[in-house]
Amino acid sequence: MFTTGSKILIGSSVLATVAAIVYGISQGEAIGIVGLISAAIALALLAGFNVWARDSNLSATDTTGIATSDAAIEPPGASIWPMVFGVGATTVLLGLVTQQSIFTIGVVILIAAGAQWMVQAWAESASSDRRVNADVRDRVANPLEYPLLGAVAVGIIAFAFSRIMLWLSKTNTVYAFVILATLIALIAFFFAFRPSVKRGAISAVLGLGAVAIVASGTAAGVDGERDIHVHETTTTAAVEGLCASPEKGEFDEKASQTVGTKSSTYTITLTASDELEFDVPGPVEVGAVAMVLPRSNPNNIVFRNDSDEERRLTYDFRALTEDEIIEIEAAKEDESHGGEGESDEEHSTVERFQQCTTLIEPGGAQLMTLLIAEPSISPSNDDEAFRFFVPGTDAELEVMVP
Structure with missing residues (x-):
């Protein structure tokens, strides 16, 4: 049995075909014939898709069709990854006209956002229960997310720490390294011998320490490195x-x-x-x-x-x-670092x-x-x-x- 939409599309395609034949016999103009034949082909394709999908004339007593229709499916949840993907695409375009490093950052954002978006979309179609879908998503993504995020966090802290070391003088660098290592060891011993300390307190201390190092490294990086003497060769x-x-x-x-x-x-x-x-x-x-x-x-x-x-x-x-x-x-x-104490002979032409x-x-x-x-x-x-x-x-x- 043909649905109403299928009947309309099939009739329209037949009418366009007949019109193309009549127009070709009576007028013989190529442009009109091509237009009518193109319309007939397009309508025939739409009619075929409509017959195959059978998306009309659903009976009110057909409870199975009501439960499986598109309107009965729960809509997908909110996601931030499309916006992040757009930010990555914008960064890539900006990097094409500025610096290669910006382009590389944009590509990394595109890959990360695309992967997260794909995993979330796949997990939302696992079942009709959002909790089950969230659990499926965590089981798939967490084994990859946690190591990568940990590596990124360690890299940021290490880079910030290096900026601090390069900002300090050669002597103060040794003192700062010894003091920081001592503080870390004392805090670790305190938490080890006080098992009653809550996990939230430990996380707060570690978070504050990481923020302090990153903030100090950012300030030191903006101020610039110390003058490092270039050894002659x-x-x-x-x-x-x-x-x-x-x-x-x-x-x-x-x-x-x-x-x-x-x-x-x-x-x-x-x-x-x-x-x-x-x-x-x-x-x-x-x-x-x-x-x-x-x-x-x-x-x-x-x-x-x-x-x-x-x-x-x-x-x-x-x-x-x-x-x-x-x-x-x-x-x-x-390449000069100020030129203090250097004679004119050392910089002769x-x-x-x-x-x-x-x-x-x-x-x-x-x-x-x-x-x-x-x-x-x-x-x-x-x-x-x-x-x-x-x-x-x-x-x-x-x-x-x-």
């Missing part, structure tokens, strides 16, 4: 222009003075007469006055100091361009691209790795480039890069 020495100086710097302190046994290394030795001698893997041509190094390959060079004074080995690549000099000076200003070892004690050795990207035959005619030299002496060694 041979890389910073090259940027500061110290590779060409024979004077001892901070990066020379406690430097390695020995080199383990290595294969395929080039050896450069500063003799007692302040002359540079070299040895290469394989045979050396008789009378060779220049060291040949391959291009675009890491070259391991061992510098040995057989002189009576501390010396460093420096390699000169080339002269810096004006743009590179401006970029280096800007980087030094950005660097004009050459160099690489060096630290000061080597008499009888010591150190490894230096060079990666040369340009051939030594270049139109720049830079006489100071492609050479090893020892600051404070006249020792030089020409380098040929094919």
Whole structure:
């Protein structure tokens, strides 16, 4: 038996089909025929869905149909997850035009809110009892929620604690760590030896402690970290222009003075007469006055100091361009921590691209790795480039890069 809605839709689809045939025979216009045929197809689809669903003409005596109808189903409960999902989508869009970190936070919010929304929707369809549905939801979600929430809470507290430690001075950091550890131990012993303390009191104390740490960490993070001294290395020495100086710097302190046994290394030795001698893997041509190094390959060079004074080995690549000099000076200003007690010589303008070892004690050795990207035959005619030299002496060694 066809329902009333099905009869109307079936009749409408038949009428549209007949109208398309009559219009095509009498007028022959393609646009009108396409429109009527499209209407007939749409009405036929709606009629088919309506016949399959049979959602009309329900008898008043049919109690089964009344109990199973959509109106008899209890509506879903209120949920905050759609709003959180929308906040996550907005954060993702905001992160696309601002920073990657904001985009990542938005994606995390989307995944978390979507998962919670899906679990809640599935649990609400488990039965007609809200208590049973809530219990089903807890059994499914709690084993995953509690570990994740605990990890997030521990991460927030640890990050806030790190901001506090970085805000305090180096000495006060030790004192603060000892005092905080002592307080935690005393509170733990108090609760352990007083089992009569209510669980609510313990939770309140732990909550207040966590809030205090997070609030202090937020304030310390906003105020900024303490000035941490940047220890110089041979890389910073090259940027500061110290590779060409024979004077001892901070990066020379406690430097390695020995080199383990290595294969395929080039050896450069500063003799007692302040002359540079070299040895290469394989045979050396008789009378060779220049060291040949391959291009675009890491070259391991061992510098040995057989002189009576501390010396460093420096390699000169080339002269810096004006743009590179401006970029280096800007980087030094950005990385400066106030510049107290620093002389103008330490911040002199660097004009050459160099690489060096630290000061080597008499009888010591150190490894230096060079990666040369340009051939030594270049139109720049830079006489100071492609050479090893020892600051404070006249020792030089020409380098040929094919």
